[in-house]
Amino acid sequence: MLEIRNISKTFNAGTPNEVRSLRGVSLTIDEGSVVVVIGTNGSGKSTLLNAVAGTFRPDSGSILLDGREITDWPEHRRARFIGRVFQNPFSGTAPGMTIGENMALAARRGRHGNLGWAVSGSMKQQFEEHVSALRLGLENRLDNDIGNLSGGQRQALTLLMATWKKPRLLLLDEHTAALDPRSAEQVIRLTNEIFARDRVATLMVTHSMSQAVHMGDRLIMMHQGRIVLDVSGAEKKRLRVADLLQKFDDIRRTEQLDSSAADILREAYV
Ligand SMILES: Nc1ncnc2c1ncn2[C@@H]1O[C@H](COP(=O)(O)OP(=O)(O)O)[C@@H](O)[C@H]1O
Ligand SMILES: [Mg+2]
Structure with missing residues (x-):
């Protein structure tokens, strides 16, 4: 019902503050599917939701809702x-x-x-x-x-x-992150009730690994403006908090390897 086709968004392009917030994100969401979105700070989660909501127009790519192109809406x-x-x-x-x-x-x-x-x-x-x-x-x-x-x-x-x-379509962007634990729990209970009652297709960004494993039928992880993990079905059901923490660790390690490789290259060329 929602189809995101290869969208990219760069803020402050051509300035020292240039940020490539979305780098070719594609995602198709089925009717009634609840997709949980996790990722480190600044990985592009809110930018993705904002692109869908129309806060800005993506630099490239398109967005379709029920088969209708809404990119320019x-x-x-x-x-x-x-x-x-x-x-x-x-x-x-x-x-x-x-x-x-x-x-x-x-x-x-x-x-x-x-x-x-x-x-x-x-x-x-x-x-x-x-x-x-x-x-x-x-x-x-x-x-x-x-x-x-x-x-x-x-x-x-x-x-x-x-x-x-x-x-x-429902877009939830860390909607319990600013709440005390008890209030967060109440809002999550209500969220689950709404999911069960309405079966509305949802993109739900969360910082809570517990919410990420217990809610939704699909999970995506973003990193540096890309989707780096997309898990659904039985695999999503099996997912544990430890698996997600491991995945974050893997990404951090790869990043460190990348930066040390960059150091070596820099040294080789000075
Ligand atoms: N309106 C904006 N202007 C400039 N930079 C932005 C804007 N919105 C987001 N960004 C930048 O894009 C990157 C991704 O941001 P965001 O999508 O908010 O990350 P997340 O929600 O995953 O924490 C960040 O580096 C952020 O500073
Ligand atoms: Mg955000």
Whole structure:
């Protein structure tokens, strides 16, 4: 359903700050598949998700959703099909608005016309039902300012709103990384419930090796703008945290070998 074909992205090209964030990434995601994305800092995980969401246009390559080329679509046009949750609990909800108003905005996503956010009686009842499913005790607090919620509560609500309209694709970028362990656990429980309920195709970046082995049906590891590991099916099920740590070690060792080889070459040519 999502097809990423050989995309590349270089930031600050031609300057001393040039970064080749994506170097020819290809990835096809099946309907309902949950793909976990891991990799060292700066390996291009967020850049990959941003390319799919349309934050920028890749320098080359193309992106297809349900067979339609969306490479040139602006971010807002893709937002109708894509739900997103970021690491920062404050980026997914609008401050200075109530919980109910935030939900009304989410419920209107992708609809044209009046963007007002007055919460009608029937809508309110619907919201209360949704929110009570979170088991965070928020159902009686729809009129409260969203700013009064904890990071975990906000993130759970953001996830609920991102999946409210059942998007074609869900992008989660380290959505529990900023939370305390207990809140992270709650948000992960909710994430798993949504995976089971909606079977929505997902790209989920995580820093947690435990989440990486226990969640999703496929795992990719990125390194220096490339996919260096792609595991699915029975192999994914068998995967242990120790295997992933080993893989990170292997990459580090190869890198050290590369840099010492570069040293030798430099010495040979001075
Ligand atoms: N908007 C940007 N401008 C300049 N450099 C960027 C931008 N976004 C990402 N980068 C750089 O691209 C590389 C990959 O970043 P990112 O995809 O955020 O890594 P990850 O999410 O895997 O930690 C990093 O070196 C980062 O500094
Ligand atoms: Mg990132």
